[in-house]
Amino acid sequence: MINTTDFFTTLHQNGIDFFCGVPDSLLKHLCACISDNCAPDRHVICANEGNAIGLAAGYHLGTAKIAAVYMQNSGLGNAINPLLSLTDPEVYSIPMLLIIGWRGEPNIPDEPQHLKQGRITETLLQNVGIPYQILDAESDYEEEISALLSLASSESRPVALLVRKGTFLSYEKSPQNDSTTPKSALMREEALAIILQNMGDSLIISTTGKCSRELSELREKRGETQRDFLTVGSMGHSSSIAAGVALTTPTRRVLCIDGDGAMLMHLGAMAVIGKLAPSNFIHILINNGCHESVGGQVSAADIMDFEALAQACAYKAYYLAGNEAELNDAIQKCQKQPGPILLEIKVKPGSRPDLGRPQGSPQDCKKRFMKQAELHTDSTDFTDQESTDSTN
Numbered sequence: 001m002i003n004t005t006d007f008f009t010t011l012h013q014n015g016i017d018f019f020c021g022v023p024d025s026l027l028k029h030l031c032a033c034i035s036d037n038c039a040p041d042r043h044v045i046c047a048n049e050g051n052a053i054g055l056a057a058g059y060h061l062g063t064a065k066i067a068a069v070y071m072q073n074s075g076l077g078n079a080i081n082p083l084l085s086l087t088d089p090e091v092y093s094i095p096m097l098l099i100i101g102w103r104g105e106p107n108i109p110d111e112p113q114h115l116k117q118g119r120i121t122e123t124l125l126q127n128v129g130i131p132y133q134i135l136d137a138e139s140d141y142e143e144e145i146s147a148l149l150s151l152a153s154s155e156s157r158p159v160a161l162l163v164r165k166g167t168f169l170s171y172e173k174s175p176q177n178d179s180t181t182p183k184s185a186l187m188r189e190e191a192l193a194i195i196l197q198n199m200g201d202s203l204i205i206s207t208t209g210k211c212s213r214e215l216s217e218l219r220e221k222r223g224e225t226q227r228d229f230l231t232v233g234s235m236g237h238s239s240s241i242a243a244g245v246a247l248t249t250p251t252r253r254v255l256c257i258d259g260d261g262a263m264l265m266h267l268g269a270m271a272v273i274g275k276l277a278p279s280n281f282i283h284i285l286i287n288n289g290c291h292e293s294v295g296g297q298v299s300a301a302d303i304m305d306f307e308a309l310a311q312a313c314a315y316k317a318y319y320l321a322g323n324e325a326e327l328n329d330a331i332q333k334c335q336k337q338p339g340p341i342l343l344e345i346k347v348k349p350g351s352r353p354d355l356g357r358p359q360g361s362p363q364d365c366k367k368r369f370m371k372q373a374e375l376h377t378d379s380t381d382f383t384d385q386e387s388t389d390s391t392n
C-alpha cells in the first residue's frame with residue numbers, strides 16, 4: 001500500500017499546494033493527511049464537486065498553478081458541467097489534478113448505488129476527455145503523478161488519478177480541533193430513535209450515508225417493517241425527493257431527514273421548497289458539523305445560521321434541539337405548525353462500529369415506501385394550525 005504522507009509529499013514536491021474536494025471514504029486517509037499538512041486556506045472541503053472544480057479553476061486563474069481536486073466517483077456527476085464547460089481544452093483550458101475514489105469498481109463487492117457508477121467511471125473519463133491513470137497499492141505513484149502533471153501543464157487540461165480501494169495506508173490524524181463540531185448531548189442514532197418514537201408514522205425520506213443505515217436498523221429494532229425511503233446515493237437530493245412526495249401526498253406528514261453535508265451540497269433545493277411551501281413538510285437537519293459517514297471531515301455548517309437560512313428560504317418555522325427534552329418539545333411544536341419547517345438537531349459526530357447496511361434492494365425499498373405512501377391514514381389538516389413560530 002502507499003504511504004499516505006509520502007504520497008502527499010510527492011504532490012507537494014510537484015508543485016501542488018492547493019487541495020479542495022468533497023470527502024470520500026476511500027480517500028479518507030489522504031484527506032486527513034492533507035488537513036494536517038495544509039493551512040485552512042490551502043485545503044478547502046467543498047459543498048459539492050462542481051464547487052471544487054470551480055475553486056480549483058479560480059486558484060489557477062489567480063496563480064497559474066495546478067490544484068488537486070479529490071472526490072468520490074459518485075461526485076463526477078456534479079463535476080461534469082464545469083469540467084465540460086469551464087476547464088475543458090475547448091473552453092478555458094484549465095489544468096488540474098483530479099483524485100477520484102473508485103467505488104463500485106467491477107468485480108469488487110460494493111453497495112448497489114455504486115455499481116453502475118463504478119462500471120462506467122473509466123468510460124465517463126474517456127468521454128469527457130480526461131487523461132487518467134489508475135492508482136493502486138502497487139503503483140509507482142511518483143512516476144504517475146509526474147507524468148500526469150506534465151500532461152496537465154503542457155496541454156493545459158484536467159487529468160485524473162483513479163484510486164482503487166485499499167490504495168492508501170492508514171494515516172493517524174492529529175487530534176482534531178473539535179471547536180467546529182456542535183456541542184450536543186445526542187448522537188445521530190439517538191435523535192433518529194426519538195423521531196421514530198414520535199413521528200414514525202410519517203413518510204420519511206432519509207439522506208445518504210450512516211443516517212439511512214441507522215434508520216433502517218432502528219425500524220428493525222422496533223419490530224417494524226421497513227418503509228422509509230433510504231436515499232442511499234444522490235447525496236443532497238433527499239429534500240427534493242421529499243418535497244415531491246409532500247406535494248403529491250398532501251394528507252400525509254412528510255419528513256426529510258438530512259445531513260449538514262448533504263444539505264449544503266444542494267442548498268438551492270431549500271429555496272424551491274420555500275417557494276412550493278408544502279404545509280405537510282418537515283425538514284430535519286441532523287447537524288454534526290461534518291461528513292461523519294466518510295471519515296468526519298468538517299463541513300461548512302459551523303459558520304451557518306440555519307435559522308436565518310430557513311427564514312430566507314421562506315420556511316414557516318425553525319426549531320433547534322440539542323438534547324432529548326428539547327427535541328421532544330420541538331417535535332410537539334412541529335406537529336402543531338404548518339410547514340415547511342426546519343428542525344435543526346445538533347448531534348455529536350460518531351456512530352456505532354457495528355452498524356449494518358439496509359437489507360434488500362433499493363427497488364424493494366422504493367416499493368415498500370410507495371405502498372406506505374398509499375395509506376392515507378393521517379387525517380391532520382396541515383394548513384389549519386398554529387401560526388408561524390420560531391424558537392431556539
Ligand SMILES: Cc1ncc(C[n+]2csc(CCOP(=O)(O)OP(=O)(O)O)c2C)c(N)n1
Nearest residue numbers: 074075209235259260261262290291292293
Ligand atoms: C455526490 C457525492 N459526493 C460524495 C459522496 C460521498 N459521501 C457519502 S456520505 C457523505 C457525507 C454526508 O455528510 P452529511 O450529510 O453531513 O451526513 P453525516 O455523514 O455526517 O451523517 C459523503 C461525502 C456521495 N455519496 N455523493
